[in-house]
Amino acid sequence: MKLSNIFKKNRYITVNRNNAPEINELSKPNIPSGMWIKCDRCKKIFYRKDIENNMMTCKECNKHFRIGAWERIKITVDEGSFEEFDKYMTSTNPLDYPGYDEKVNKLKNKTKLNEAVITGKGKIKGNDVIIAVMDPSFMMGSMGSVVGEKITRAVEKATEEKLPIVIFTASGGARMQEGMFSLMQMAKVSAAISRHDKAGLLYITVLTDPTTGGVTASFAMLGDIIISEPGALIGFAGKRVIQQTIKQELPKEFQSAEFLLKKGFIDKIVDRKDMKNVLAILLSLHK
Incomplete structure (x- = not known):
């Protein structure tokens, strides 16, 4: 042609x-x-x-457009250094929720992922680190029992090996198809992070678009250092739900990374192109 x-x-x-x-x-x-x-x-x-x-x-x-977990790992972790954990762990249907199995299988074929998070060990500019990266393309990164289990195991591995952990969050919150099993992951991951903290180890959270619901209400906001990408949506309940509840108009920039930085909820906003360098500096300072 x-x-x-x-x-x-x-x-x-x-x-x-x-x-x-x-x-x-x-x-x-x-x-x-x-x-x-x-x-x-x-x-x-x-x-x-x-x-x-x-x-x-x-x-x-x-x-900053949304990107997948493997794309994130490629631009963050040193080439050839990443070793994936729990690669084949996959969801069951604990509540026999209609259509859930079919939806998960369809997404596996479409995204080539087994779940909404990838965990593993690697290096960031030579610094050893455990890393967990959530993927918004798999059920909007919703936190089901497998997501919670994989992140918990990654945190426990970091504690065992006395390593820092970096978690990139991207989630619509708890996965409704798993009900209480999903909500339990908030406490489970948070407890593992508490043990990691008591061991005197570093936990860095990187909030990406979107980070909402139960993920925000648990491990996303527990980092020793909390970083965000520019313009990321960060919050718990939706803006309209809050407005209807409190009967007040909310600021236009409400629940944006920039708004949260002004209010002291996060420590720094970092462009994607600078993220690897910033993480490397923080990791080297806390050795």
């Missing part, structure tokens, strides 16, 4: 009931799917490869 024909619209003639010719034009140009990406903040359209080469951040307004 010639490059000159990529954006060419096709025209064709049809005949209506009165035998009058009508000229119709196909509404969509022949553009390969996924070639372009539109930033929902500045509304500009970019060639996808340019955004990917910029660590999935907008070159105009610095919006």
Whole structure:
């Protein structure tokens, strides 16, 4: 196909009931799917490869697009140093929730993940670290029993090996299909982090978009140092729910990383391109 024909619209003639010719034009140009990406903040359209080469951040307004767990590990952990934990751990359906098994299996095929978090051991600029990275593409990173178990085991491994742990959060909260089993993970992970803290070890949380619900209400906000990416949505209940409950209008920037930084809930906002360097400095300072 010639490059000159990529954006060419096709025209064709049809005949209506009165035998009058009508000229119709196909509404969509022949553009390969996924070639372009539109930033929902500045509304500009970019060639996808340019955004990917910029660590999935907008070159105009610095919006940080959501990325998957493996993409996050690739740009954060030293090449060849990552050793994954509990790779094949997968969800069951403890409450026999209708359609849950089918949904999980469909997502496994689509995302090539077994669950909404990847855990393991690696190095960040030579610093040994245990890392857990949540993935919003798998049921919006919702915390079910497997997510809680994998993160708990990672924290316990960090405690056992006397290593710091970094957790990248991205979650819609507790997984409703697992009911109380999901809610129990809040306490389980938090208890493991408490033991890690008592051992005098470092825990860094990196909040990414979105971090909400039970994850925010538990381990996401327990870090010794809490970092966030710019513009991340961080909160517990939804903004509309809060407004309806308290009968007050909330600030426009409410539940944004920038708002939480002003209120002292987080320690620093770090651009994705700088995250590895910042983490490396913090890890080296706390050896």
